[in-house]
Amino acid sequence: LIEALRAVVPETGGVLVEASDRQPYETGWRYGRGVARAVVRPQTTEQVADVLRLCHERGVRVHAIGGNTGLVGASNPDATGEQVVVALERLRRTIDIDPVDRTVLVDGGVLLSQLNAALAEHGLVFPIDLGADPQIGGMVVTNTGGTSLLKYGDVRHNLLGLEVVLADGTVVSQLSPLRKNNTGLDLKQVFVGTSGALGVVTRAVLQVVPLPRQRATALVAAADGAAVLALLQGLERSVGSALTVFEAIHGEAYRATLRHGANLQDPFRGAVPTYTVLVELTSTLDAAQLDLEELLQNALVAHVEAGAEGIDDVLMDPKGLGWALRHQISESLRHEGTVLGLDLSVPRSRLAAFSAAARDLVQARFPFATVCDFGHWGDGGTHLNVVWREADVPEGFHDGGPEGLKHAMQDALCELCVAQFGGSFSAEHGVGPHNQRFYDRYVDGPTQRVMAALRAALDPTGAWK
Amino acid sequence: LIEALRAVVPETGGVLVEASDRQPYETGWRYGRGVARAVVRPQTTEQVADVLRLCHERGVRVHAIGGNTGLVGASNPDATGEQVVVALERLRRTIDIDPVDRTVLVDGGVLLSQLNAALAEHGLVFPIDLGADPQIGGMVVTNTGGTSLLKYGDVRHNLLGLEVVLADGTVVSQLSPLRKNNTGLDLKQVFVGTSGALGVVTRAVLQVVPLPRQRATALVAAADGAAVLALLQGLERSVGSALTVFEAIHGEAYRATLRHGANLQDPFRGAVPTYTVLVELTSTLDAAQLDLEELLQNALVAHVEAGAEGIDDVLMDPKGLGWALRHQISESLRHEGTVLGLDLSVPRSRLAAFSAAARDLVQARFPFATVCDFGHWGDGGTHLNVVWREADVPEGFHDGGPEGLKHAMQDALCELCVAQFGGSFSAEHGVGPHNQRFYDRYVDGPTQRVMAALRAALDPTGAWK
Numbered sequence: 001l002i003e004a005l006r007a008v009v010p011e012t013g014g015v016l017v018e019a020s021d022r023q024p025y026e027t028g029w030r031y032g033r034g035v036a037r038a039v040v041r042p043q044t045t046e047q048v049a050d051v052l053r054l055c056h057e058r059g060v061r062v063h064a065i066g067g068n069t070g071l072v073g074a075s076n077p078d079a080t081g082e083q084v085v086v087a088l089e090r091l092r093r094t095i096d097i098d099p100v101d102r103t104v105l106v107d108g109g110v111l112l113s114q115l116n117a118a119l120a121e122h123g124l125v126f127p128i129d130l131g132a133d134p135q136i137g138g139m140v141v142t143n144t145g146g147t148s149l150l151k152y153g154d155v156r157h158n159l160l161g162l163e164v165v166l167a168d169g170t171v172v173s174q175l176s177p178l179r180k181n182n183t184g185l186d187l188k189q190v191f192v193g194t195s196g197a198l199g200v201v202t203r204a205v206l207q208v209v210p211l212p213r214q215r216a217t218a219l220v221a222a223a224d225g226a227a228v229l230a231l232l233q234g235l236e237r238s239v240g241s242a243l244t245v246f247e248a249i250h251g252e253a254y255r256a257t258l259r260h261g262a263n264l265q266d267p268f269r270g271a272v273p274t275y276t277v278l279v280e281l282t283s284t285l286d287a288a289q290l291d292l293e294e295l296l297q298n299a300l301v302a303h304v305e306a307g308a309e310g311i312d313d314v315l316m317d318p319k320g321l322g323w324a325l326r327h328q329i330s331e332s333l334r335h336e337g338t339v340l341g342l343d344l345s346v347p348r349s350r351l352a353a354f355s356a357a358a359r360d361l362v363q364a365r366f367p368f369a370t371v372c373d374f375g376h377w378g379d380g381g382t383h384l385n386v387v388w389r390e391a392d393v394p395e396g397f398h399d400g401g402p403e404g405l406k407h408a409m410q411d412a413l414c415e416l417c418v419a420q421f422g423g424s425f426s427a428e429h430g431v432g433p434h435n436q437r438f439y440d441r442y443v444d445g446p447t448q449r450v451m452a453a454l455r456a457a458l459d460p461t462g463a464w465k
Numbered sequence: 466l467i468e469a470l471r472a473v474v475p476e477t478g479g480v481l482v483e484a485s486d487r488q489p490y491e492t493g494w495r496y497g498r499g500v501a502r503a504v505v506r507p508q509t510t511e512q513v514a515d516v517l518r519l520c521h522e523r524g525v526r527v528h529a530i531g532g533n534t535g536l537v538g539a540s541n542p543d544a545t546g547e548q549v550v551v552a553l554e555r556l557r558r559t560i561d562i563d564p565v566d567r568t569v570l571v572d573g574g575v576l577l578s579q580l581n582a583a584l585a586e587h588g589l590v591f592p593i594d595l596g597a598d599p600q601i602g603g604m605v606v607t608n609t610g611g612t613s614l615l616k617y618g619d620v621r622h623n624l625l626g627l628e629v630v631l632a633d634g635t636v637v638s639q640l641s642p643l644r645k646n647n648t649g650l651d652l653k654q655v656f657v658g659t660s661g662a663l664g665v666v667t668r669a670v671l672q673v674v675p676l677p678r679q680r681a682t683a684l685v686a687a688a689d690g691a692a693v694l695a696l697l698q699g700l701e702r703s704v705g706s707a708l709t710v711f712e713a714i715h716g717e718a719y720r721a722t723l724r725h726g727a728n729l730q731d732p733f734r735g736a737v738p739t740y741t742v743l744v745e746l747t748s749t750l751d752a753a754q755l756d757l758e759e760l761l762q763n764a765l766v767a768h769v770e771a772g773a774e775g776i777d778d779v780l781m782d783p784k785g786l787g788w789a790l791r792h793q794i795s796e797s798l799r800h801e802g803t804v805l806g807l808d809l810s811v812p813r814s815r816l817a818a819f820s821a822a823a824r825d826l827v828q829a830r831f832p833f834a835t836v837c838d839f840g841h842w843g844d845g846g847t848h849l850n851v852v853w854r855e856a857d858v859p860e861g862f863h864d865g866g867p868e869g870l871k872h873a874m875q876d877a878l879c880e881l882c883v884a885q886f887g888g889s890f891s892a893e894h895g896v897g898p899h900n901q902r903f904y905d906r907y908v909d910g911p912t913q914r915v916m917a918a919l920r921a922a923l924d925p926t927g928a929w930k
Contacts, residue, residue, distance in 0.1 A: 100698050100814035101845075123702065145645045154645070157622050172911045179844040180610045180619070180810040181889035182658045183904060184896050185919070187912040189654035193647045210702050233565050237588060237675055240749030241706050284705025289763075290755045298754075345645045349565035379644040380566075424646035431649050439648060446637045447652040453922035454650070457915055 001058060002038055005084070008050040009042050016041070025085050026076055029069050029132070031434060034077035036063075036085040043090045045163060045171060045202040052200065053169025055084055062086055062167075064200045066138025067111060071343070074195055074432025075138075088137055091202060097122055103160060103177040104208055108137025108201045124208045127152035129245075131327060137201035143193035145428040150378035151244040151282070152209065154428075155192065161205030162188040166198070167459035177205045190454055195430045197451075198458050212244075212282035216292035217317040218300060221273030222248070225352025227310025228275050228377055231303060232348075235279065238299040242292065245280035246378035250355070253329050253372035253385065260335040261328035267321045273312060277377070278322040293318070329374055330383075336372075337389040340406050344417045345427035348380035354421045358384055361416055366409060368392040381427040384413065410435075418442045466523060467503055470549070473515040474507050481506070490550050491541055494534050494597070496899060499542040501528070501550040508555045510628060510636060510667040517665065518634025520549055527551055527632075529665045531603025532576060536808070539660055539897025553602055556667060562587055568625060568642040569673055573602025573666045589673045592617035594710075596792060602666035608658035610893040615843035616709040616747070617674065619893075620657065626670030627653040631663070632924035642670045655919055660895045662916075663923050677709075677747035681757035682782045683765060686738030687713070690817025692775025693740050693842055696768060697813075700744065703764040707757065710745035711843035715820070718794050718837035718850065725800040726793035732786045738777060742842070743787040758783070794839055795848075801837075802854040805871050809882045810892035813845035819886045823849055826881055831874060833857040846892040849878065875900075883907045 005015045016022055016039040025039045037060070042048045055062045063083045068075045077083040091109035095118045098104070102124065106115055112126065113133045119125055128139065130146035140162065145154045152158065161175040174188055191198055222228045228248045235243050249257075251272045258266055268276070279300075281292050293316065300314045333339045346354045359371045368388050375382030386409055397405050417423035418438075425438040470480045481487055481504040490504045502525070507513045520527045528548045533540045542548040556574035560583045563569070567589065571580055577591065578598045584590055593604065595611035603609075605627065610619045617623065626640040639653055656663050687693045693713045700708050714722075716737045723731055733741070744765075746757045758781065765779045798804045811819045824836045833853050840847030851874055862870050882888035883903075890903040 098812070098814050100694055101812050102698075102701065103812070143647050143651075145647075149644065153618070153622065156651075157618060166911075170911070172909075174909065174912075176887055176889075177812045178810050178887075178889050178892075179614065179813065180841070180846040180892035182608050182610075182893055182895050183889055183891045183908055184662075185655060185659050185912055185916045186608075186621075186657070187909075187915055189657075190650060190915065192651070192654075194650050197649075210705055212705075229565055233567075236567065237749070240675055242750075284702070285707075285755075285760075289760060290750075295750075295754060345643050347563070347566050347568070347642045348644065349563050376645070381645040422641055422643075424641075424643050424648055426648045427643075427645035428647055430647050443648055444637075444639065444652075446631075446635070447639075447650055450652055450655070450919065450922055451650045453918050454915065457918035458911075 001060060004054055005038060005040050005051065008054060009040055009047050011043060014041055015039070025065055025068070025087055028073065028075050030071060032070070032073040032076040034079050035081040036077045037082055039085045039087055041087045041090045043093070045165065048086065048091070048165045048200055048202050049169040049171050051086055052165055052167060056168045060084055064088065064196050066109070066135035067133060069132035069134045069138070070142070070432065071429045072426070072432030072434040074430060086200060088135060088200070094203065097124070098177070099124070101177055102208055103205055105175060105203065105205050106136050107203055108135060110136050112136065112139065119208055120211065123211050125211045126158065126206055126208050128155060128158070136204055140192055140201045140204055141194065141196040142430040145379070145381065147247060147376060148244045149376065150246055151241060156189070158207045159188065159192065159204060160207055162191060162201060163203035164191050164199035164201055172199065175203060175205055179207070193430070195432065198454060210284045212284055213286050214283050214292045215280060216296040217278070217280045217320065217322060218296055219267050219315045219317050219322045220277040220279060220300065220311060221268055221271070221313035222275040222277055223310035223312055224274055225355055227308065228277055229349065229352050230308055231277060231311065232377060234303045234308065235299055238302065239281055239295060242281040242283050242295065243378070244282040245278060247278040247326060247375065248275045248377045249278070249326065249329065249374040250275060250372060252370050253333065253374045254325070256336050256372055256387070257325050257329045257332040260332035261325065264325055264328065265321050267315055267317065268313060271313070276322070278326055326374070333372055333385050333387050336387045338387070340386040340409050342384040342410065342413055343427050343429040344384050344423055344425065345379070345381040346417060346421040346423035348377070350421050351377055351380055351382060354417065354423065355382065357416060357420070358413055361412060362386055365412060368394065414438050466525060469519055470503060470505050470516060473519060474505055474512050476508060479506055480504070490530055490533070490552055493538065493540050495536060497535070497538040497541040499544050500546040501542045502547055504550045504552055506552045506555045508558070510630065513551065513556070513630045513665055513667050514634040514636050516551055517630055517632060521633045525549055529553065529661050531574070531600035532598060534597035534599045534603070535607070535897065536894045537891070537897030537899040539895060551665060553600055553665070559668065562589070563642070564589070566642055567673055568670055570640060570668065570670050571601050572668055573600060575601050577601065577604065584673055585676065588676050590676045591623065591671055591673050593620060593623070601669055605657055605666045605669055606659060606661040607895040610844065610846065612712060612841060613709045614841065615711060616706060621654070623672045624653065624657065624669060625672055627656060627666060628668035629656050629664035629666055637664065640668060640670055644672070658895070660897065663919060675749045677749055678751050679748050679757045680745060681761040682743070682745045682785065682787060683761055684732050684780045684782050684787045685742040685744060685765065685776060686733055686736070686778035687740040687742055688775035688777055689739055690820055692773065693742055694814065694817050695773055696742060696776065697842060699768045699773065700764055703767065704746055704760060707746040707748050707760065708843070709747040710743060712743040712791060712840065713740040713842045714743070714791065714794065714839040715740055715837060717835050718798065718839045719790070721801050721837055721852070722790050722794045722797040725797035726790065729790055729793065730786050732780055732782065733778060736778070741787070743791055791839070798837055798850050798852050801852045803852070805851040805874050807849040807875065807878055808892050808894040809849050809888055809890065810844070810846040811882060811886040811888035813842070815886050816842055816845055816847060819882065819888065820847065822881060822885070823878055826877060827851055830877060833859065879903050
C-alpha cells in the first residue's frame with residue numbers, strides 16, 4: 001500500500017510513515033488523538049482522487065485532515081491504526097480572484113489567513129471571522145460560523161461552487177461562480193456541514209465582500225440576559241446592517257479571564273457586570289460619509305435614554321480591550337480547573353432564559369461547578385463552559401470513570417438545550433466522536449435516513465471513514 | 466377517490482371537481498395548461514398529509530400548486546387528467562412573528578404580500594423582492610431570487626426551518642429558528658429549489674430584516690456592458706452594503722417599453738442609452754445619520770470624475786421613473802410580436818460579453834429577431850428576451866412545427882450560455898416542462914444520480930408527480 005501511495009504522490013514528503021512524522025496529524029489542537037497507518041499529502045485534485053481510488057479498491061479506510069483546528073475530535077484518525085490520513089495542507093496552489101465578479105476560486109488546503117492576505121490586495125475579504133486559522137475545505141465541511149455571522153452569514157451563505165472527491169475517487173466538479181442557478185438540486189449543499197462524511201473538498205468558489213473601511217467597538221455592562229436581548233433588538237433597529245458583532249460574556253467567564261489572561265486591562269475597573277456585551281459596527285463607508293464611532297455612541301445613548309432597563313454602563317472601546325479579553329477566555333478557564341466546553345445554540349430570543357436554566361441545573365446537580373458562558377448572542381450561539389476544581393468534587397461523582405462526570409453534565413445540558421429549548425447540541429463545531437451520541441439521540445429520523453441514502457449513493461461500499 | 470378526499474377535507478370547497486372550478490388551477494398565469502382529476506384545498510398540515518397518504522395508497526399521482534405564478538410550466542398538472550392537484554392557498558392560518566428573534570413561522574400558502582403586511586407592523590420585512598405575489602411554499606421550492614439578491618441573498622439564505630410532507634404522507638418537521646446548527650446534513654436544503662419534487666412545503670421559518678427607512682434611486686446611461694460592470698464594481702466599493710438593486714435594461718427593451726407601456730415618462734427624453742442602469746440604495750439609518758440621496762449622487766459623480774468610460778448620463782430618480790419602466794418591460798415586449806423569454810445567468814463578470822455574444826448569435830442565425838435583454842447585473846442574472854414579428858420570419862424557419870423556431874432559438878442560446886459562458890439555463894424560474902430538456906442535457910451526472918437517490922429515499926414508490 002505504501003509503495004502504491006508513493007507512486008501516486010511521488011513528491012518528497014508525499015507519504016509519511018514514521019511515527020514522529022505522523023504524530024502532528026494524529027493529535028488534535030485541543031482534543032482528539034488516534035493512530036494513522038500513513039499520512040498522504042497530495043498536491044492536486046488528481047492526486048487526491050488517485051489516493052482515494054487506490055484505498056477504495058483495497059478496502060482501506062481513509063480520514064481527511066484540514067487545518068487540525070476542530071474541537072469535536074473529528075480531525076484525527078481513530079485508534080485502530082488502519083486509516084490512511086489524507087492531509088490537504090499541500091493542496092494550496094490556487095487563489096484566483098475575480099474582482100469584478102467579487103468571487104475567488106481557492107484550493108481546499110488554503111488557510112483562511114492566506115486567502116484573506118491575497119484578497120486584501122484587492123480590497124476584499126472572506127468575512128468568516130473566528131479564533132482559529134482553518135483551511136477552506138475544513139470550513140466548508142463544518143459550515144463555519146464565527147463572530148460576524150449576524151452580518152455575513154455562515155460559509156454556506158458565501159459558497160458558490162465546490163469540487164469534491166468521492167470515496168471511490170470520482171471528482172464532482174461544480175466550480176461555477178453563479179449567484180443564481182436554480183436548476184434543481186443544489187448538490188453542493190449536501191457536502192456543507194457533513195464533516196467530510198460524503199467526500200473531500202478540493203476546491204471551492206467563494207463570494208467575498210469589500211473590506212470595511214471603518215470599525216467602531218463598544219462594551220456595555222448589562223444586569224441580566226433580558227437586557228442583552230433588548231439591546232440587540234434595539235441596535236438592529238437603529239444601526240441596521242452596520243451591526244457586525246454582538247457577543248456577551250458572563251461575569252464568571254469575565255472574572256476568570258481577568259485573573260489568568262496576559263496583558264489585559266479591566267475595562268470596567270473592578271465592577272464585574274453580569275454580562276459584558278461586545279458590540280462592533282463595520283462599514284465600507286469612510287468616516288466623512290458616516291462616522292461609525294458617533295453612530296454607535298448615539299445609538300447606545302438613545303437606547304438608554306429610551307428607558308432601557310438593566311444597562312449599567314456603556315464604554316466606547318477604540319483600543320480593543322473587549323476583544324483582547326474575549327480572545328483569552330477559553331485558555332483562561334483552563335487555569336481555573338477542569339473545563340467542559342459545550343458549543344450550543346438556541347433560538348436567539350430564548351438565550352437569556354436558557355443561560356439561566358443551565359445555571360440552575362448546574363447549581364442543583366453539580367453544585368461544585370460554575371457556568372462560565374460567553375457567546376454569539378446575535379445568532380443564538382453560546383459557548384457554555386462548565387468549570388470546576390477536581391478537589392471540590394464530592395465523593396460519588398467520579399463513579400462513572402474518568403469521563404463519567406463530564407458525560408453526565410454534557411448529557412444533562414444537551415438535553416436541556418435540545419429538548420426544552422429547541423436548541424442544537426452543536427452550533428458550529430460539527431459532529432465528531434465527542435458528540436456523536438447526541439447525533440444518534442437528537443437528529444430526527446428522516447435526516448438520518450436521507451444521510452444514509454446519500455452515503456449509499458456517494459460511497460456505496462462504505463470505504464469512507 | 467373523490468369521496469375519500471372529501472372525507473379528509475370536508476370543508477366547503479375543499480374538493481373541486483367541476484371543470485369551471487378546476488380551470489383556474491389548470492392554467493398558468495402566463496404559461497402552462499393541463500387537466501386535473503380534482504383539486505383539493507387542505508387547510509392544515511394534517512390534511513395535506515392525509516391527502517398525500519390517500520393518493521399514495523391508491524397510486525394516484527399528485528401535483529401541488531402554490532400562487533400559480535411560475536414561468537416554466539411547472540405550476541399546473543399535466544394533460545393526462547389523472548393528477549390530483551393539491552392547492553395550498555387555504556394553508557394560510559399562521560404568521561407567527563418573533564421580533565426579538567427576528568424570525569417568522571409562516572404557513573406555506575401565505576402570500577408574500579400578506580407576510581410583508583404582517584411584518585410591517587413590527588418594522589420588519591422578508592427581503593425577497595419580485596414582480597409576482599407568490600406563496601411562501603412556492604418561493605422555497607423554487608428558491609426565489611428577485612431584484613435585491615445582491616444585498617439579501619435568495620430564499621435559501623433566509624430560510625431557517627421547514628416543514629415538508631413527503632409523498633407517502635410522512636411529515637418532516639424541522640421548524641427550528643436556529644441560526645447556527647451544524648449537526649450533520651441540513652436536510653431542508655434538498656427541498657429548496659427542487660420544484661416540489663421531494664415534498665410539499667407546509668410551513669417555514671424565515672429570517673426577516675428591519676424595514677429600510679430610506680431609499681435612493683438613480684438611472685445611469687451606459688454606452689456598453691463593460692461600463693455597466695465597471696459601475697457595479699465601483700459602487701460596491703464606494704457604497705458597500707447599501708447597494709440593494711443594480712439592474713440594466715438594454716436599449717431595445719427600453720425602446721419597446723416606452724412604445725407600449727402605460728403612463729411612462731422617458732427619463733432620458735429621447736436619447737436611448739445602450740444600457741439604462743437602475744441603481745437603488747437602501748438603509749435602515751435615517752437621513753440625519755446618512756443621507757442616501759447624497760451618498761448615491763456623490764458616488765456616481767466620483768465614479769465619473771475618476772475617469773470611468775462609457776457613462777453618458779446620470780439622473781437621480783426620486784419619482785421612480787426607472788422602476789415604472791422596469792415593471793412594464795415584459796408585457797410591453799408582447800406588443801412587439803412573438804417573445805421567447807429566457808431566464809439565464811452567467812458569472813457576473815461575463816455578463817457584458819454574454820449579452821454581446823447572444824446578440825451576435827441571433828443576428829447571424831435569426832436576423833429577423835431582436836434581443837431585448839434586461840437583468841440583474843448585480844448577480845449575473847439576465848432575462849434574455851428574443852422578439853420578432855411573425856410576418857418577418859422567412860420561409861423554412863417554421864418547418865419544425867409551431868414551437869420549432871422557439872425551440873431552435875432556445876437550444877442555441879442555452880448552449881451558448883451553459884457551454885461557452887459557464888452559465889445556467891434557469892437562473893431563478895426553476896425547472897419545468899418548458900426547460901426540462903436542458904436539465905437532462907446540462908445537469909451533471911452526480912447531481913442527477915443523487916437526485917434519483919433522494920427520490921428513492923423520500924418517495925420510494927414514485928407516486929409523487
